[in-house]
Amino acid sequence: MKHVTRGLRVAGWILCTVGLATVALATTLGGVGSSRVLSESMAPSIKPGDVVVTRPIALSRLGVGDIPVLLDPRRGSTPIAHRILSVEPTTEGYAVLTKGDANPAPDAGPLIVTSDPVPVVWAVVPLSFLPPIDVRLLLGGMAVFAALALGSVVHSMVRPEPDDAGSSSAPHFSNQDLPR
Numbered sequence: 001m002k003h004v005t006r007g008l009r010v011a012g013w014i015l016c017t018v019g020l021a022t023v024a025l026a027t028t029l030g031g032v033g034s035s036r037v038l039s040e041s042m043a044p045s046i047k048p049g050d051v052v053v054t055r056p057i058a059l060s061r062l063g064v065g066d067i068p069v070l071l072d073p074r075r076g077s078t079p080i081a082h083r084i085l086s087v088e089p090t091t092e093g094y095a096v097l098t099k100g101d102a103n104p105a106p107d108a109g110p111l112i113v114t115s116d117p118v119p120v121v122w123a124v125v126p127l128s129f130l131p132p133i134d135v136r137l138l139l140g141g142m143a144v145f146a147a148l149a150l151g152s153v154v155h156s157m158v159r160p161e162p163d164d165a166g167s168s169s170a171p172h173f174s175n176q177d178l179p180r
Helices: 001-029 135-158
Strands: 032-036 051-057 069-071 080-081 082-089 094-099 112-113 117-125
Touching: 069 117
Parallel strands: none
Antiparallel strands: 032 051, 051 117, 069 080, 082 094, 094 112
16 A cells, blocks of 8 residues: 555656646747736736736637737736737737726727737636746746655655664665774
8 A cells, every 4th residue: 555655646746747847848938928917907717916828829810708918009018918809800910809807898999919829818827825926937946846856756765665673675884884
């Protein structure tokens, strides 16, 4: 039973490490991005402090209900992640009308979106309980922690266990055995 429990624990750590490494690699190489949410405009589904994970979607595939991360020139350089109410093709691109779930009215007029692909919210990581930190730093730290924990578990698996008398099957040396 001891070996089964240990095997399940190791499998869990391996899955955790692979998952974290996949997220870290995807955010670095695969076009997947992440952003920390700053406002309450999408509450209760997305709260301030949560992290939205985005994936690129072709501009022509945007639809009602999607939550793209767009730059609204009327708001400066701060990106917004609001739900799409309507999408209409135009000669310049696509006119996208959005609204924050918690906002009483749609955003002021549609945005003309020309960038292709568009980052769209794919997952929400509820981290609103944490103080503001860089998301990449958090993911990297989690991956390092998982790798160290996995190494510790693997080390404990290969370390010889004591027999019933309490002694280990590994060789034991005392100070008297050392050359002088």
